[in-house]
Amino acid sequence: MKRRMAMVLGPVVAALGIAAPSSARADVQCAPPGTPWPGTPWQQQVLTPERVRPFADGSGVVVAVLSTGVDATQPQLAGSVEPGYDAVAGHGAAHDDCVGIGTAVAGAIAAHAGSGSGSVAGIGGVVGLAPNARILPVRVSDGSGQADQGTDPSVLAAGITFAVLHGAAIVDVAEPAYRSSPELSAAVALAAQRNVVLVVAAGVAAASGRPAVTPVPAWSAGSSGIGGAGGTLVVGALDSNGRRWSSSPVGSFIGLAAPGVATVCLARGGGVAAIDGTDVASGFVAGTAALVVQRRPQASAGAVVGQLMGTATPVAGPGSTEYGHGMVNPYSAVTAALVPARTGSVVAAERTAPPPPAPTDRHTLALALTAIALIAALTVALGRPVALRGRRSRWRASTAGGEATWAAPGQAGAPVDLFQGLDTES
Structure with a gap:
């Protein structure tokens, strides 16, 4: 002291x-x-x-x-x-x-x-x-x-x-x-x-x-x-x-x-x-x-x-x-968004619910594979007209609506020359 x-x-x-x-x-x-x-x-x-x-x-x-x-x-x-x-x-x-x-x-x-x-x-x-x-x-x-x-x-x-x-x-x-x-x-x-x-x-x-x-x-x-x-x-x-x-x-x-x-x-x-x-x-x-x-x-x-x-x-x-x-x-x-965990320190992210358990028996696995196959087929069917329309428009970029996740307004980076020009006389 x-x-x-x-x-x-x-x-x-x-x-x-x-x-x-x-x-x-x-x-x-x-x-x-x-x-x-x-x-x-x-x-x-x-x-x-x-x-x-x-x-x-x-x-x-x-x-x-x-x-x-x-x-x-x-x-x-x-x-x-x-x-x-x-x-x-x-x-x-x-x-x-x-x-x-x-x-x-x-x-x-x-x-x-x-x-x-x-x-x-x-x-x-x-x-x-x-x-x-x-x-x-x-x-x-x-x-x-x-x-x-x-x-x-x-x-x-x-x-x-x-x-x-x-x-x-x-x-x-x-x-x-x-x-x-x-x-x-x-x-x-x-x-x-x-x-x-x-x-x-x-x-x-x-x-x-x-x-x-x-x-x-x-x-x-x-x-x-x-x-x-x-x-x-x-x-x-x-x-x-x-x-x-x-x-x-x-x-x-x-x-x-x-x-x-x-x-x-x-x-x-x-x-x-x-x-x-x-x-x-x-x-x-x-x-x-x-x-x-x-x-x-x-x-x-x-x-x-x-x-x-x-x-x-x-x-x-x-x-x-x-x-x-x-x-x-x-x-x-x-x-800034929450910094992820880094090696050498116990840094946990915000608490979230645990993921659902994975399928364990053959019946459940068969159902899961069937669902994946149906989704894949549906994706192909719906994707064909989209692809054709995309070719006609030569894939010009467009904006989509929707709410974005929270982000910092003008995310701050590491300042450069932080102490340069500091007015310590005021």
């Missing part, structure tokens, strides 16, 4: 006249409110949430944010934050946030558009990818530990379990663990059983010269290829030039990348602040997952993860250990 708090922490809370939330430790100075931001943050110039809005806005989808809590009084989250649960304390709600990271992640998912640009209460450009989603805050960290130590597995297990049992379709594990436990394994299994998508921040890279630390629950994805399997997806962080954040881990567990360097995010108490981290990057992926779930409510958790990976914007070669399948692409994820 301390890796980028200097960008958020400021004057002492008491000097600002702001009361610390009840969940904050007495020796911790809570992050102050942010400042107004009238421009358009770079991450929104890249992710273009306005293009997705005609198709999905997160309505009806609950996204759990497992982090430091979420400030329900943040003007751009007003009315969207449930009481939640404080898994650190083992009781109570989590709709306050001393540290500010959980609020930043929640804003990436569901920040409402501001009413203006001249005040903290009305921020001009910061909006979430799924502004109508419901946020279920679950506190799994109070900001007191070192970032590379990870979250206590038992606390994380309690947080995941609470989120799954309280209606979350997506669980954003913004503060991962780095070791497992029987309780955490059971919580991840419960998420899989309930068809819940787990979006997991990759955490921070290990010290120089040490191997990458694998975040948990990334282990549940198995070792069958980049990005894992089933409904679990690990997210790394990019800067505005499309490069990996220097502290974003490298490994085969990375499934996607998303903006996570100097990202302009909601701050606790109002306004915005610039944040670095894979935790906020996970918010952009969780917000996109909420859009896909709204658009395809019958899709399995594995299908949602497959859709996110299969429609990503390439950043490096396929299967990169830095970027996974590329940068999350909200517009393509929502508008």
Whole structure:
């Protein structure tokens, strides 16, 4: 957590006249409110949430944010934050946030558009990818530990379990663990059983010269290829030039990348602040997952993860250990047809009825062959006049009526030079 708090922490809370939330430790100075931001943050110039809005806005989808809590009084989250649960304390709600990271992640998912640009209460450009989603805050960290130590597995297990049992379709594990436990394994299994998508921040890279630390629950994805399997997806962080954040881990567990360097995010108490981290990057992926779930409510958790990976914007070669399948692409994820299953990941298509059983006895087989013969004869008889008419018209093309299957309007391909010419000064 301390890796980028200097960008958020400021004057002492008491000097600002702001009361610390009840969940904050007495020796911790809570992050102050942010400042107004009238421009358009770079991450929104890249992710273009306005293009997705005609198709999905997160309505009806609950996204759990497992982090430091979420400030329900943040003007751009007003009315969207449930009481939640404080898994650190083992009781109570989590709709306050001393540290500010959980609020930043929640804003990436569901920040409402501001009413203006001249005040903290009305921020001009910061909006979430799924502004109508419901946020279920679950506190799994109070900001007191070192970032590379990870979250206590038992606390994380309690947080995941609470989120799954309280209606979350997506669980954003913004503060991962780095070791497992029987309780955490059971919580991840419960998420899989309930068809819940787990979006997991990759955490921070290990010290120089040490191997990458694998975040948990990334282990549940198995070792069958980049990005894992089933409904679990690990997210790394990019800067505005499309490069990996220097502290974003490298490994085969990375499934996607998303903006996570100097990202302009909601701050606790109002306004915005610039944040670095894979935790906020996970918010952009969780917000996109909420859009896909709204658009395809019958899709399995594995299908949602497959859709996110299969429609990503390439950043490096396929299967990169830095970027996974590329940068999350909200517009393509929502508008593209459901991506079919790919080797190395458990990506199921939308649930369909099983095919009818094949004939098994000789009598049934004889009937089937007779029917096929009759259909073939009828086809030949009817096809002759059609063929003659076709010859007379020299097979000129014609259009036929009928309703087409759903397809994306102007199906989005992989953008080229996505970061070129980006206006980061606005």
